[in-house]
Amino acid sequence: MIRLWHVPQSRSFRVLWALEEIGAEHDVIPCSFFDRSLRDPDHLARSPAGRVPAVEIDGQAMCESGAILLYLAETRAPHLRVAEGAPGRAAFLQALHYAETLGAHLANLTQQHIVLREDWMRSPTVMRLEAKRLENALRAVGPGWAAGTFGVADITLGYAVWMARRFVELPAGAAAFLAACEARAAFQRAVARDGPAQIYTRDFYAAPEG
Ligand SMILES: N[C@@H](CCC(=O)N[C@@H](CS)C(=O)NCC(=O)O)C(=O)O
Missing domain, CATH: 1.20.1050.10 (Glutathione S-transferase Yfyf (Class Pi); Chain A, domain 2)
Structure with missing residues (x-):
């Protein structure tokens, strides 16, 4: 199961969109910039800078949207990336x-x-x-x-x-x-x-x- 910590309109939308493209099962945990929840120790363990997106995926935490998208493509949707050595x-x-x-x-x-x-x-x-x-x-x-x-x-x-x-x-x-x-x-x-x-x-x- 993939879990996504998400704030509307933020970069976590990139991950939300990718998950919809892939059709991967996931849970979205809605977050806010205004209630200090992104500064909770639990969240900082997932995202040291206290930001979104954060994900738990394949048993590990990730918090860089570009890296998350590439990892999702590599592990679940190879058609969404151009492989090493391939044209393009x-x-x-x-x-x-x-x-x-x-x-x-x-x-x-x-x-x-x-x-x-x-x-x-x-x-x-x-x-x-x-x-x-x-x-x-x-x-x-x-x-x-x-x-x-x-x-x-x-x-x-x-x-x-x-x-x-x-x-x-x-x-x-x-x-x-x-x-x-x-x-x-x-x-x-x-x-x-x-x-x-x-x-x-x-x-x-x-x-x-x-
Ligand atoms: N390089 C990171 C940047 C993440 C980032 O800066 N997210 C913003 C929202 S777009 C954030 O959580 N800001 C809250 C803060 O700076 O306290 C990524 O692309 O995932």
């Missing part, structure tokens, strides 16, 4: 990790717009710069970008683009890529199971004029 492996790895380039800007924008609650704490310059850098990074993403066929790299990227639409107008290629992700039945099932919004309560967070 380099593009697959590139896409899997390019999601982190997008993720760095998303984390900064989330911190500026949402985590910092008072205007005096925020930097309009950082908000504009991060939105611009996110938009530029998104220009590399297009339909079938990851490896030609759908796999876990599309999940890491798809989640990032899904979040990015709250901060920037998506370039055409990224919008088409997201539309393909959103059309997947497994994505729709994961959205239905995600839970009430905890992070993003607005559809769009515009950068301040400057």
Whole structure:
């Protein structure tokens, strides 16, 4: 049995979506950023930084979403990854990790717009710069970008683009890529199971004029 500690809209959505794609039996343990449960010693034993996702899988704890997705593919769904030595492996790895380039800007924008609650704490310059850098990074993403066929790299990227639409107008290629992700039945099932919004309560967070 796989157990997933999950906060709606967070990176644990990547794992939720992957589990739906695979059809693997699992339990979801809903968590909150607001009740300090992620700082409990039990949770810190699973995730030393006190974050989500955390999983128990095959008798071990894991807490890095990219590693969890790759492990799930290797152990349960080889069609969702490109194997070592197979054609397309380099593009697959590139896409899997390019999601982190997008993720760095998303984390900064989330911190500026949402985590910092008072205007005096925020930097309009950082908000504009991060939105611009996110938009530029998104220009590399297009339909079938990851490896030609759908796999876990599309999940890491798809989640990032899904979040990015709250901060920037998506370039055409990224919008088409997201539309393909959103059309997947497994994505729709994961959205239905995600839970009430905890992070993003607005559809769009515009950068301040400057
Ligand atoms: N590299 C980790 C990052 C995990 C992470 O930062 N998760 C965020 C939610 S998206 C979190 O739990 N934040 C809570 C905190 O920082 O206290 C991954 O991809 O799984």
